[in-house]
Each structure stands twice: as structure tokens, then as C-alpha cells.
Amino acid sequence: MKITENTILITGGGSGIGRGLAESFHKKGSQVIISSRRQQALDEVTSANLGMKSLLLDINDRDSIRSFSQQVAQDYPGLNVLINNAGISKLEDLKSPPDYLEDAEAIVTTNLLGPIRLTAALLPLLQNQPHSAILTVSSGLAFVPNAATPTYSATKAAIHTRYRYVTSSKAPQPR
Numbered sequence: 001m002k003i004t005e006n007t008i009l010i011t012g013g014g015s016g017i018g019r020g021l022a023e024s025f026h027k028k029g030s031q032v033i034i035s036s037r038r039q040q041a042l043d044e045v046t047s048a049n050l051g052m053k054s055l056l057l058d059i060n061d062r063d064s065i066r067s068f069s070q071q072v073a074q075d076y077p078g079l080n081v082l083i084n085n086a087g088i089s090k091l092e093d094l095k096s097p098p099d100y101l102e103d104a105e106a107i108v109t110t111n112l113l114g115p116i117r118l119t120a121a122l123l124p125l126l127q128n129q130p131h132s133a134i135l136t137v138s139s140g141l142a143f144v145p146n147a148a149t150p151t152y153s154a155t156k157a158a159i160h161t162r163y164r165y166v167t168s169s170k171a172p173q174p175r
């Protein structure tokens with residue numbers, strides 16, 4: 001992927017790793033758009049980085065992803081990079097069902113279904129660009145799962161596998 005002169009959407013760009021990525025790409029001369037659920041967090045980052053833009057999105061909401069993607073296509077027709085960064089992690093005790101079920105389902109929705117849905121919704125726009133890229137933030141726990149965060153580790157392994165096959169030209173073809 002080229003590092004400068006992109007139009008980049010970063011989910012979860014109002015804090016942590018997403019904010020770090022947003023500010024780095026902004027400094028390198030890309031138009032950066034950050035998204036998340038909290039307007040205040042987004043405003044804090046955009047006001048510290050002149051020219052950076054933001055759009056609210058709850059990635060757990062399938063219908064919002066559709067309308068959000070239409071808005072992105074309308075406002076930023078040159079969008080060529082999507083960074084799926086938004087994610088959540090919670091401790092789970094697998095010996096205490098059903099206590100962990102609600103958290104486990106939320107983790108799958110945010111970390112796995114969210115990126116799948118958003119990527120599908122934005123793919124037609126990304127495919128129109130000469131230099132497009134999709135980056136998805138996984139975790140070391142995809143490779144060395146943590147017993148205290150089993151569902152989180154599983155979603156990160158799934159994300160790694162899914163996007164490896166989408167993006168790698170060396171990936172084995174399905175039989």
C-alpha cells in the first residue's frame with residue numbers, strides 16, 4: 001500500500017491504536033476519516049488534527065453500516081483505504097455459563113461481523129480506486145490464545161484467516 005496521498009477510513013479512530021494510526025497517516029499527508037460511537041472522542045482527535053474528519057458509527061448495527069457506507073461514498077468518493085481497527089475484549093470464565101454468553105456474542109459482533117459487514121459495504125467504492133487497500137487489526141492472541149479471553153482470541157484468529165485469504169495472492173484456492 002502507498003503511505004501518502006490516500007483517503008483513509010479508520011474505525012475506532014478516536015482512541016488507542018486507531019488514533020495513533022489516524023495521526024500518523026494524517027501527518028504523512030492523507031485525508032483521514034475516523035469513526036466510532038462517541039462523538040466526544042472523535043471531536044477531541046479531529047480538533048487536535050486540522051483537516052481530519054469524523055463520522056459516527058456503531059459497527060454492531062447492521063443497518064447503520066449500510067447508511068454509513070452510503071454517506072462515506074457520497075462525502076469521500078476517493079476513499080481508497082479501509083482500516084478495520086474497532087474492537088472490544090472482555091474477560092470470560094468458560095466454566096460459568098451462561099454468564100459469558102452476552103459478552104461472547106458482543107465480541108463476535110464487534111470484532112468479526114462488524115469488519116465483514118463494513119468491508120462488504122465499502123468494497124464497491126474501494127474497487128473503483130487505482131490504489132486501494134483493506135487493513136484489519138488482528139492480535140498476537142490469534143496465534144497464542146489466552147484462556148481468559150477465548151472468544152476475543154478466536155475472533156482475532158478468524159479475522160487473520162479471512163483477510164489473509166482475501167488479500168494474499170499466494171493463498172490456496174478453495175477446492
Ligand SMILES: NC(=O)c1ccc[n+]([C@@H]2O[C@H](COP(=O)([O-])OP(=O)(O)OC[C@H]3O[C@@H](n4cnc5c(N)ncnc54)[C@H](OP(=O)(O)O)[C@@H]3O)[C@@H](O)[C@H]2O)c1
Binds near residue numbers: 088
Ligand atoms: N491494546 C492492545 O494491546 C491490542 C493488542 C492487539 C490488538 N489490539 C486490537 O487493536 C484494536 C484497537 O484496540 P485499542 O487497544 O486501541 O483499544 P481502544 O482504545 O479501546 O480502541 C477500540 C476502539 O474501538 C471503538 N469501538 C468499540 N466498539 C465499537 C463499536 N461497536 N462501533 C464502533 N466503534 C467501536 C472504540 O470507540 P467507541 O467506544 O467510541 O465506539 C475505540 O475507539 C482492537 O481491534 C484490538 O482488539 C489491541
